[in-house]
Amino acid sequence: MEKTDIEALGERLDQVEGYLHVGEKRGLVSELEAQSASAGFWDDTAAATAVMARLNAAKDDVRAVDEARSKLEDLETAFELGEETQDQDMLSEAEGMRSELEGYLGELELSSWFVDDLDHGDAIVTITPGQGGLEAQDWTDMLFHMYLAYCVRRDWKVVVNDAPAAEGIGIDRATFTVSGKNAYGMLRAEQGVHRLVRISPTDAKKRRQTTFAGVEVLPVLPDDIEVKIDPGDLRIDVYHASGPGGQGVNTTDSAVRITHIPTGIVVTCQNERSQLQNKAAAMQILKSRLYELEKARRDAEIDELRGPKHEISFGNQIRSYVLYPYQLVKDLRTGVETSNVDSVLSDGNLDKFIIAYHRWAVGGGEGK
Known part of the structure; x- marks a missing residue:
């Protein structure tokens, strides 16, 4: 030194x-x-x-x-x-x-x-399977647990809103709310398509498989931001919750699905024990998504919160996780990489990628 x-x-x-x-x-x-x-x-x-x-x-x-x-x-x-x-x-x-x-x-x-007030607040994260069939469902589950581990490292609180088990392996999707300092600002770096390359655990011939999942990150809106929703624009369905959740969770119609008819946005929540709690959580997520759409319409430019909409498939990924024939996690925006795959996927060691993303974005990387 x-x-x-x-x-x-x-x-x-x-x-x-x-x-x-x-x-x-x-x-x-x-x-x-x-x-x-x-x-x-x-x-x-x-x-x-x-x-x-x-x-x-x-x-x-x-x-x-x-x-x-x-x-x-x-x-x-x-x-x-x-x-x-x-x-x-x-x-x-x-x-x-x-x-x-x-x-x-x-x-x-x-x-x-973090110049936007929303950056300092909480976040709603949704992970969705892309191309890859059963493999994509498993990859969604792996990403879900990676982010849970990251939140533990950051000492952030997590409330799982929806994470239904898929048929076969993995999960159909995951939606969870993260509360903590700068949660949204930090996690919006993860917005985009994530690509996994590995030997397929479901293929008897042990062939290499490429799989995709999409990550969406939205801000939890503070109380002073009002989003007006006409109750007549909503279709609310209730149904039996699926997956883990306690002895009583599958005995009543506690799960809630809200469809916003004008936009086609569908939000589901089933991890709370009561229908009222699930409805409240689903409405919070819906408000954040509608706010995002309104912001994009107002600004008449690319959605600033979600970024460009891409198909969850090859060519659109922001980060690749390669487990075979070598081991490497590489962010394709910043070039940051590591061969310690377990540290990333199992331990949620994401700070080097997230900090590098923000340094890159502040330097004009997103506009290049």
Whole structure:
């Protein structure tokens, strides 16, 4: 490690501080704290809650940058002492501090790239089988568990809305809601077609099979975004839930399917125990999809939330997962790859791909 490496980290931190407008947010924190301490602040609960949310978000950004500044100062001190005394233990400790600060700055940079308020909120993820028949159903299930593992790594909460077992192997689809900091901003990097190449587990001749699945990522809309839905435009069907879900889940018509007749959008939810809960969850997903369509119509351009619509098939994939004849996961947008396939599919180690995607997108990659 050289002194120039530390200086480069300092420059990155300066950029992040500028992107996050930390100077302005320090003033905003003082202003909102004074507002929250005023008499009658909680008389309007909804307004007060919104103010507290803004206050906490501003505090988080200020606190994060201050912590990064402290880490940088500690690193500079450790490196200077190590260089001055030629203490190898101190220099090794400084190297560890540098690595830690790099990771911390990577997270801050992500937050600075998320300019849409929806990026900081929750996400609705849907995985759908593409070309490949039974193999695609199994691939959908594999991706589903990969994302569940990733959410565990991120300490995000997951509510599975719908994941019915398919005939034979795998699942027909998976829809789940992810709650946590920057969940939508992070996961929208996964939007697109995912390709799997492996020896088919269903083929007696053990031939190589190429399979596809599509991933859709939508934001969970906050309460202050209103999507008007005419009840007359909805067809609501109830039916027996299928798959795991507890002893009582298959004994009543608890599963709900909502069809929005004007657009043809169909949403299903069956993993809650009551019909009312499933209907509420399905309506939340429907509202997000209708919001997406309205945003695309308003902007008169390619849908900014879902991206270009592609057939879930060869030639449209964003990432390839090859298990045979070699092992490699490669993102075709950024070129980032790894041969540690198990780390990705089993452990949900996706950060290197997601962070690289956002760095690529901020640099104009999506327009190239």
